[in-house]
Amino acid sequence: MNAATLPVAKISSRDVKDTRADRSFRWLVTGAGVLVLLSLTAAALSMLWGGRAAFAKFGIEFLWRDAWNPVLQDFGALVPIYGTLVTALIAMLIAVPVSFGIAMFLTEIAPKWLRTPVGAAIELLAGIPSIIYGMWGLFILVPFLAEHVYPWVDENLGQIPLAGALFSGPPLGLGMGTAGLVLAIMVIPFISSVMREVFLTVPGRLKESAYALGSTRWEVMWDIILPYTRSAVIGGIFLGLGRALGETMAVTFVLGNAHSLTVSLLEPGNSIAATIANEFAEADSPMYLSSLIALGFVLFLVTFVVLAFARLMLRQLSKREGN
Template identity: 70%
Template sequence: MSSIPATDLASDIDQRSRRDARHDTWFRWLLRACALLVLATLLGAALSTLWGGREVLFKDGFHFLSSDSWNPVTDDYGALAPIFGTLVTSLIALILAVPVSFGIALFLTEIAPTWLRGPVATAIELLASIPSIIYGMWGLFVFVPFMASIEPTLSDTLGKLPLVGKLFDGPPLGLGLLTAGIVLAVMILPFICSVMREVFQTVPVRLKESSYALGSTTWEVVWDIVLPYTRSAVIGGIFLGLGRALGETMAVTFVLGNAYSISSSLLMPGTSISSSIANEFNEAVDTHRSALIALGFLLFVVTFVVLLIARLMLRRLSRKEGN
């Protein structure tokens, strides 16, 4: 039985170490290039929309940001109405979707029997896979007539309240900010609910069982154990749904009414940044096209600010938790 000389063995080990180090360096540079590609794509999208909207943003930027007028005939453009519609509909969607998502996730993780959890979770995932145009068609042909039938009741009841009465004062059109917000809530609910359900399942069972053993109720276990343990992830899921609502196009276009106006009533038609671009970009030329591209840049900025706020909140929560 022949033995390998010590010098050859050392040389082989040295060559293998250098090869492994070289491969590790290539792998590290490949991962770095992937990360830089994402940043370059993001920066390129932002700069391209900024450059495309330069004719409006650089020439009359303050008027564009503060005016609610939109007249392609006279080249008078203002982004205030689309920004207002985008923020209001997204806020309505968030207010409606978060409590329902929390209730569904809590039911699936703490209350529902085992045989029911799988079908309900699958149904929620199927809702997330439905294209937005389907939601828009459902909203236009089914939900808008329903809203038109109940809006007189809303005006006669909630419209007479002292503080929130103006929010429900308007004609029963069916199309409007409230309708778009509810449709958006249905769209983002599966995303928020799925995130909450997944993070609720990461809570160690021994923590919850210990709390139950001390006499805590289900609500006390959720409030004192589950939510503090998953707080950061829950907030991240909520802002993920908000980002989805801010950029939604087709579903909002069908049910929002597409009116360039700002009203205190949620029953009145409005517009959003994405729906304005979708409706008018095919016919836009020159300054009109520049105004629409500038709206795209503003949507990019609004979404970036929302995500930045989410990151700051998560970082503050992480510091409070000692991480």
């Protein structure tokens, strides 16, 4: 029996049930979306309220003051903000080209029998806890860099005019350069996995047509695949950037945790997440605790601004593409 032969009463009853189910589902998913917004707003407001004492005492200058003296109750967020941004920038400068190369290798160059195990290995790397990366960085990477890499960097690159300040300093192994390198190793699996998946969505006919016209693999990748997947690739990059900005344990192990403003990538520094992780248990005064919570609010703002900028960029790209 089809719908044309069903009684009118049964059809009406089914329509009513479908309408109710559709309305209930709509309210359910709407509630889920509103819950996310409420949770986000509540987290931001709670951190702002917890840091109200620091903002009341130091004002907006809290953001660019480089002081951090718990004894004198003198605090500022400039050094942690600087360390957070610099280490994240170093990580992205390393991770984006490497991730692009991995994705290109897995989709265009590697034989089929090799693609699956290598792809699975990359996904396994993404699942390793950050504290493991931090311990590996502290016990393996830091001694290696201090003994074999940083002395050469200081001796050769540290003498370059203007840029030499970035690469001069004692070869301790700990520092913003090491933290950026560990962060890059952490975010490479995320970015490369996203790039690999979106590269696989490119229709084979587009690539075959380009190859038929005499294009090389690099030309196909640069002129066909990247323009087709540009928005998704940028989204994956900013996803990795968000992970790098908020990383705590891996950075805490290798950053050096020195509250000093330095240009050199070889010297120890600090970040917002590392400062909070190291000093939250030692906050023995209301102002000290309020300053740490205010740092959390600043990290929230930095991450929000970066991700909002990513959304705006993706929207502009969509408009250019006519979507």
